Amino acid sequence: MKIGDLTELATQNLREAILRNSLTTLGIAVGVASLVAMLSLGVGLQQLINRRLERNGLFDTVLVRPRTSFNATGQIRRNRDFGADRTSDRTDDRNQSDARRDPPDSDLISKPLDQDSRHQLAQLPHVLEVYPEFRFTGDFRFGSAGHLTQVTSLPTSASTVDGLEGMQGHFFSAPDSHEVILQADVAADLADSQHLRPADMLGKDLVLRYAGREPLPAPSANSRARDRASPDDAAFGFSIISSRISLRVVGIVDAETIASGANAFGRSGAYVPLVVAEELGVVQGNDMGEVVRESALGANGQHYTNLTVRVERPADVPAVEESVRQMGYAPFSLLDLTRNLRRLFAILDLLLGIFGSLALAVASLGIINTLVMAILERRREIGILKALGASDKDVRQLFFAEAGVMGLVGGLAGVVLGWGIGRLIQLGTNYYLRQQQIPAENIWTVPVWLVALAIVFSLVVSLAAGLYPATRAARLNPVEALRYE
Incomplete structure (x- = not known):
């Protein structure tokens, strides 16, 4: 049919x-x-x-951290044995045992993230930008009123993220402009002290007081010779000083989070340009641990807890992650979590x-x-x-x-x-x-x-x-x- x-x-x-x-x-x-x-x-x-x-740039970013697994502890310990007169048979036995456990050419020693690392990461194929993140506590002064809150740095590429939708005002006018974006509750608190509306804070100048870093002077050759526990290339630490800077309010947001990259989660009361945050030399909560890391690894100068690497497209993330691993760092991306x-x-x-x-x-x-x-x-x-x-x-x-x-x-x-x-x-x-x-x-x-x-x-x-x-x-x-x- x-x-x-x-x-x-x-x-x-x-x-x-x-x-x-x-x-x-x-x-x-x-x-x-x-x-x-x-x-x-x-x-x-x-x-x-x-x-x-x-x-929010979470699919096309890679978070880079130093390797915190000190599997090559024997090598690190040998780097800190600065004098033959301090070397004991027990230390030698321990170092030899660690050397047998780790490969001879082990690259598992944690390498610090510094300016050279940032430059090397920026030279990788398909990488658009590499930037750190600064989080610190600051006290904003407006007249006689003050508000203590967390301040976070934002790169220029963060101007299109979700948390800035519906923002009153505008994003930073320039990467190095002395400007600040406030959360709505912070703006309301400062405005109430002067009997103003929160929106009236736009265009107002605030004074940000924060804890700054001042490098300690390098010890003299004589003192260094007396103290053999300090290697020639070790960092000399820093002192904490009270600092301040004037910032103009250009934006007010009302968002729980402003995400820009794989590491920018959490709520902050204020946001400043990344370039300005770098120039401030602020003290962050993890700086003490970084001093210990520098002393152990012989690092010196500007260092970072982590760096965010932004790539051209999400498909480039696996290749960039592999390149980062070969450089001796630990990469992480949201693609690893999105598989689950x-x-x-x-x-x-x-x-x-x-x-x-x-x-x-x-x-x-x-x-x-x-x-x-x-x-x-x-x-x-x-x-x-x-x-x-x-x-x-x-x-x-x-x-x-x-x-x-x-x-x-x-x-x-x-x-x-x-x-x-x-x-x-x-x-x-x-x-x-x-x-x-x-x-x-x-x-x-x-x-x-x-x-x-x-x-x-x-x-x-x-x-x-x-x-x-x-x-x-x-x-x-x-x-x-x-x-x-």
Whole structure:
């Protein structure tokens, strides 16, 4: 039997019992709609998180830290044995034991991050910029009022991050401008002291008081000779001095976090340009540990706890990470964590798909019931078709075609219905977010592959449900079918 004849007969038979067949098709549409609505929600949430991470520069940055695993402790210990007169047999035995444990050419000694390291990282292929992050405690003075808060540096590339959306004012006018962006609560606190509104702080000059570093003078040659515990290349430390700088308020933000790169998480009360923070020479919370590191490793000059490397595109991150490892540093990127995140979303999509498919499974029972009833009602018709020369295959294909038409129509209607449900969820969510003074988000999306998957899945389930009725109809004896009243 030709495909055209099968389609014509199938649609004609479905129109004869239009109410029953329409309800069956509607059941398929509801099942497909639930599947589309749930999967579109999962896909939308995944895309929302990916957009946020990409906009904050978290997919195209690599955080570089010194290796803190001192597996080559024997080598470090040998570097600190500065005089033969201080070397004991016990120390030699310990060093030899460590040397046997570590490879002869071990590169696991923790290398400090300094200006040379920053320059070398900037020369790597596909690297756009390399910058440190400064976090320190500062006291902002405005008239007689003051506010103690954490201050964080921001690079120029942070001007497009999520946390700065809706900012009053503007971003820093120049990389080295003496300007500051305040959190809304800090601006409100300073403004209240002068009976001003928070927005009135824009353009005002503040004095930032902070703890600065002043390098200690190098010891004389005589004192160094007396103290053999200090190697020639070791750092001489620093003293802490009270410092201040005048900054102009150019922006006010109200955000829990301002993320710019793999290391810029957390909330700060104020943000200053990176270049300005470098010039201040501020004391950070981890500086004491860095002094110990410098003394152990022989580093000197400007050093960093970590550096953020921004690459051209996320696909370049693995190659840059490998180059960083070869340089002797420990790289980390958000792509390492998003692998687990993608696995989690895959499991979530699977669970949503299973729950959405339950309604379609129930609808498949309706298809079986409808077609079985059609067989009982059309026994004489089946007998006449066989008497006229229709084979078992032709009868089987006819009932398969009816099941396929119901599945196809139900799948198309289900996609439209699922799109409508998702749209209502989106509108309801955005209405609730606006009521809570939160910007609207797109948490729902229906990609093309989901539409195609839903229609094909509906068609396959319908054909599977029609297998038993079609086989039963094909096995009818034409003589007994013609006798049926």
